[in-house]
Amino acid sequence: MRPVQLALLYLRLNVMNEVQYRANFFIAAFQSLLSVGVGLAVLALVYSHTTTLNGWTESELLVIVGVQILLSGVIHATIQPNMERLVDEVRDGKLDFALTKPEDAQLLISLRELRLWQTVDVISGAIVVGVGIARLHNSIGVGHAFGFLALLLLGALLLYCFWLILATGSFWVVNMWFLADLFEGVYQTGRWPIGIYPGWLRYSMTYLVPIGFAVTVPAQALTNRLHWTTVVVAVCFGGALTAFTRWFWQFGLRRYSGASA
Amino acid sequence: MRTAAAYAPRVPGVVHVSHLTKVFRVPEREGGMTAALRSLFKRQWREVRAVDDISFDIEAGEVVGFLGPNGAGKTTTLKMLSGLLYPTSGDGHVLGHVPSKRERDYLRRMTLVMGNRNQLQWDLPALDSFELNRAIYRLPREDFRRTRDELIDLLDIGDLVRKPVRQLSLGERMKVEVVGSLLHLPQVLFLDEPTIGLDVTMQRRLRAFVAEYNERYGATVLLTSHYMADVEALCKRVIVIHHGRILFDGQLDDLADSFSTTKTIEALLEDGERVSLSVPRAEISQATAKLLAEHDVLDLTIEDPPIEDVIEQVFATEATA
Structure with a gap:
């Protein structure tokens, strides 16, 4: 499998690179702890006034918070650094090097960066999910666990597509510095079940910025509230978005003129 | 040592360019606040003919110097030939491929070296970046090692490739960079000011290396440079381009x-x-x-x-x- 092979190759390079900066590990760990702490505090605060929120109990919501933290680890470790590098390289013309390689350009630009220490969030997110499940007291079948993992992967794919579409915008709007901030702001809304938001916001959070599919749907798999139609819609939407992203990337590439030297 | 013939079958017309044209549309406005605000709502565009109807052919094994002042269209032409830019009109073929299709078979047989940019992993020794290229170009390990050591020997950079790239001087970095770009033994080299910013000794070293590579592997080279010494040392033939048009194409000796x-x-x-x-x-x-x-x-x-x-x-x- 070529993508896996390439991913491992870049993984190796990036690990060699990142272990040189051990201090970053402590910073990332501290940040992760902070975000888990804040998440739990807010949750505790809300549930001191109520027992359920849009039908979700505190333990169930813990699963959502966990998934959100876990996925933010995936974003910060892999998706975001790659997309930021893409935007930078479009601006300074260095993308030329990736484009003259005999490899699929989209694959290359998506795999090159990995911020190893940011994966701390993946671990702490997984722990929060684990604690949430433990407190639910209902057993999770193998089917549910696999469904959860598959939907989590699908969620990561959706977020990747969303990021790549935005980053591809840099072929037209050369300066896209606001990208990370913009996404970060919106992504925080994923801490709450998508159902609590009013209709228009719910739809845009599902289909426009696919946080709903990425965070709430996997959590539904673990809390026994997943309906098969949701899965079908999520899979179809994932397929369509992937295809569209591919098309849009190639369309943008045609526009790429490189920083003329 | 493998023979040159194994790498470059002597087919005529490795590079074939016919009526190649590239027009850029660039936003244009006067200086000052009023003009800046006006351009928010209504952009003025200007068409720049960076490359204007140029034609030439380069035979296998030729080393051709591409001369012209800044903004003459040299880099734009190189970028079209390496598949980075789509021509506005006209035709370019390299090794029988249309570059803008970016076919793997083509990209595997060419390289683009830009003197002012580097692509090696900054914090790691160059050897690690070379390994990455081996995988990307899918080179058999044995071949890769032989080529790598041969090129490292040729440029005498055995001790440099083990240091993190960030610790190398500009000239050292360029040498390492060039080796990284040639590991797949490309048959066509586009060198965009490869010696820019280097001291005279380093320039000479790199020049000798390009000449040696061309000789050994029969590679075709299209080179731009602001240093005439580069061109005089390497190129029998030069193409002079100005305002996107070819002013001269012939033997360097006939230029005068x-x-x-x-x-x-x-x-x-x-x-x-x-x-x-x-x-x-x-x-x-x-x-x-x-x-x-x-x-x-x-x-x-x-x-x-x-x-x-x-x-x-x-x-x-x-x-x-």
């Missing part, structure tokens, strides 16, 4: 004949005096005869003016024309 209106007579007189005369071409024999008749001349040479001067003259004439 076509553009320079003068030749230089240098003479050493009997009384030890040296004279240097710039004389219109048509009057050379006359002037020489007169000089010999009127003075006792110990030594006499007639030369074309330095190639830099010729080039400068070419662009100056074009600008006033």
Whole structure:
């Protein structure tokens, strides 16, 4: 499998690179702890006034918070650094090097960066999910666990597509510095079940910025509230978005003129 | 050592360019706040013909110098030939491929080296980046190792490839960079100012390396440079481009004949005096005869003016024309 092979190759390079900066590990760990702490505090605060929120109990919501933290680890470790590098390289013309390689350009630009220490969030997110499940007291079948993992992967794919579409915008709007901030702001809304938001916001959070599919749907798999139609819609939407992203990337590439030297 | 023939079958017309044109649309506005605000709502566009209907062919194994002032269209042409830019119109073929299709078979057989940019992993030794290229170009391990060691030997950079790239000087980095770009033994090299910013020794080293690579592997090279020494050392043929158009395409030796209106007579007189005369071409024999008749001349040479001067003259004439 070529993508896996390439991913491992870049993984190796990036690990060699990142272990040189051990201090970053402590910073990332501290940040992760902070975000888990804040998440739990807010949750505790809300549930001191109520027992359920849009039908979700505190333990169930813990699963959502966990998934959100876990996925933010995936974003910060892999998706975001790659997309930021893409935007930078479009601006300074260095993308030329990736484009003259005999490899699929989209694959290359998506795999090159990995911020190893940011994966701390993946671990702490997984722990929060684990604690949430433990407190639910209902057993999770193998089917549910696999469904959860598959939907989590699908969620990561959706977020990747969303990021790549935005980053591809840099072929037209050369300066896209606001990208990370913009996404970060919106992504925080994923801490709450998508159902609590009013209709228009719910739809845009599902289909426009696919946080709903990425965070709430996997959590539904673990809390026994997943309906098969949701899965079908999520899979179809994932397929369509992937295809569209591919098309849009190639369309943008045609526009790429490189920083003329 | 493998033979050159194994890498570059001597097929004619490795690079074929016909009526190639690239037009950029660039936003344009006056300076100042009012103009800045106006451009928010209504953009003015201007068309820039970076490359304007150029045609040429390069045979296998040729080393061709691509000359022109900044903004002449050299880099744009190289980018079209390496598949980075889509031509606005016209036709470019390299090794029988249309570059803009970015076919793997093509990309595997060419390389683009840009003197002012580097692509190696900054914090790691170059050897690690080489390994990455091995995987990307899918080179068999055995071949890769042999080529790598051969190139490292040629440039004598055995100790540099083990240091983190960030610790290398500009010249050292360029050498390492070049080796990284040639590991897949490309048959076509596009070198965009490979010696820019390097000191004279380093330039000479790199030049000798390019010549050696061309010789060993029969590779075709298209090179741009602002250093005439690069061109004089490497290229028999030059293409001069200005405002996106080709002004001259031929032997470097003929460049002076076509553009320079003068030749230089240098003479050493009997009384030890040296004279240097710039004389219109048509009057050379006359002037020489007169000089010999009127003075006792110990030594006499007639030369074309330095190639830099010729080039400068070419662009100056074009600008006033």
